[in-house]
Amino acid sequence: MEYPAVAPARRGELSDRRVLVVEDDPTVLEVASAYLESAGYLVEVATDGFAALEAVAARRPDLVVLDRMLPGIDGAEVCRRIRASSTVPVILLTAMSATEDRIDGLEAGADDYLAKPFSPRELVLRVQSILRRSVTELTPEAAIERGPFALDPAARIIRRDGRELALSVREFDLLAFLLKHPRQAFSREQLLHAVWHWDFGDLSTVTVTVRRVREKIEDDPTSPTTLVTVWGVGYRLDL
């Protein structure tokens, strides 16, 4: 079996957490964003301190990756101002591993640090580690009600006509994704990427999981009316 370049988010944590990356170096920004996205996060970016503060207020990310050295306001100062109005976890990227910076960072209220140059994998690991534990700071995902289906992401429950469906982790994640994007056709590759966070792999994995979901939501699984096949393309959820 083949593995993606970065460890995928853990099961049950595939929810679309938003991470704000604040970095003025385009190269670093590009690399960090790519790795975080491939780990399943929605990445938003800002290239200076003011934009960062605006983004935190407006977009309410679940976590902030913040460069210590920024044009305009200093990173630690940005961190302090974020702290003045928010408890969002902050990972500070420091130029050196000097204790001076570390103390400043602690003082500014950062939750973790990473000395540059840093490994993008390690960044992903730290982000995952913090988000895995966080409970209260996370913005709760909104419940969705569409057609006969009701999705409660926090409880990890999907109901159909009020009855709770007995779904496994994969089945839940797949159906939840489709419920968030109804009436839209997705290829197997797209689903493998969006739900499994795999960059490559056996596409029949998707086929079989679709089959299993159908078994639980279709009145007649042999002729689906809700999770339909789009021939030559993939699948679509009709409501």
Add this chain to the structure above:
Amino acid sequence: MEYPAVAPARRGELSDRRVLVVEDDPTVLEVASAYLESAGYLVEVATDGFAALEAVAARRPDLVVLDRMLPGIDGAEVCRRIRASSTVPVILLTAMSATEDRIDGLEAGADDYLAKPFSPRELVLRVQSILRRSVTELTPEAAIERGPFALDPAARIIRRDGRELALSVREFDLLAFLLKHPRQAFSREQLLHAVWHWDFGDLSTVTVTVRRVREKIEDDPTSPTTLVTVWGVGYRLDL
């Protein structure tokens, strides 16, 4: 005395927080108090274990800084007794940086520890870090009534259908947390962080405590209907 170069408390946030410092060495006590006060905390002091226990009960501080070496009762022992009746965060001052002490401290229920001789700056930083982290849990806790359960955080009592449950400290903390966040699925790791205040550790600790709580709240603990398992994810309290 030279005045500490620590960031002052932000207005409206850290003010009014009461920190109890338990330390028999007058010099250390003086220095620590000065730094904490200049950081905006209201500092109260105790010079031995008995006075500390009394102060915790009577003054209900928001955080306790506790020397490991005390005349009379041992610091770790004081910590344990505090834990028996309170969830107030405790920072333990250990004489040496030996891992031995650290383990003892964690076992006694301390939230953090600091090796002596310590930098007063760092002490302030740790205090800030912990109080910021638990700001929501420190706000005066209101009684909650949900379904058949009634939670009285101040008295540390949980009733079910009016009958008081005989819960141990850990069991109480876990059930209380779940009662505060009903119908929401939590991973073991989240629970370990939110209830145990551990950033690492054996996840089976959570599993076992869940089992013990089930024994006391479920009609049939072998097929739970209230504290249910979310397969591949964790646990959820349904009411």
Add this chain to the structure above:
DNA sequence: CGCGACCGTCCGCATTTCGTAAGGTTCGGA
């Protein structure tokens, strides 16, 4: 100093999950 409560850890077992493969079926174009 023994007894029980508490609590973290560990082990064996049962169950569930899920990727993979293999063979059958359907679809659409020529």
Add this chain to the structure above:
DNA sequence: TCCGAACCTTACGAAATGCGGACGGTCGCG
């Protein structure tokens, strides 16, 4: 009608997951 590709169905088995039981260490109390 024929054919290949796309899709479906089923089954298998390794791995993951959860659970009960038990053990040992610590602490409180008589």
